[in-house]
């Protein structure tokens with residue numbers, strides 16, 4: 655293995671699904687409020703970060719917010735499992751071909767770097783048959799601050815593959831400026847893909863190493879990843 659590829663999930667591998675509704679219901683159940691969930695920006699943030707922001711806006715104190723977290727994730731996952739069969743996440747263009755091609759190339763270690771809590775990530779990927787394709791990952795349940803997640807994923811990848819990946823051989827792939835920022839924070843190469851809420855122009859302001867419209871041109875995407 656020469657290159658560690660860290661994929662974001664929402665807006666990068668999949669879209670849709672019941673997560674926002676499940677999150678709102680879980681917040682309501684545990685804290686009695688969702689805060690300003692309809693107007694809030696979720697993109698590129700970790701699940702605990704989103705919860706903390708919404709609940710602070712609703713006037714809760716950090717100690718009370720944190721005390722509710724175990725119950726919140728439990729309620730969220732129960733609601734996700736109930737809803738996802740009827741409202742599954744959907745694959746974004748070219749994702750399966752890209753993962754297959756990277757596997758065939760034999761030099762890329764595929765892992766996750768996502769703000770989702772780990773079980774939420776699993777449910778979203780199981781719905782599209784991708785859950786088994788990433789050996790390790792770093793999740794919102796590991797750290798609330800996205801910039802801390804590349805180092806966690808890197809450490810797990812080293813333990814799993816027995817390879818100490820040089821930072822310039824680590825690729826952080828995501829659909830938001832926050833993905834680019836966390837990759838740069840670690841010293842990784844960054845790939846931004848415009849399949850989420852951000853346009854190519856908006857992503858270019860974050861100055862990623864590579865910008866893609868989507869993953870549909872498998873050969874050229876693999877080339878840009880593994881060069």
Ligand SMILES: [Mg+2]
Pocket residue numbers: 662663664665666697698828829830850
């Ligand atoms: Mg995303």
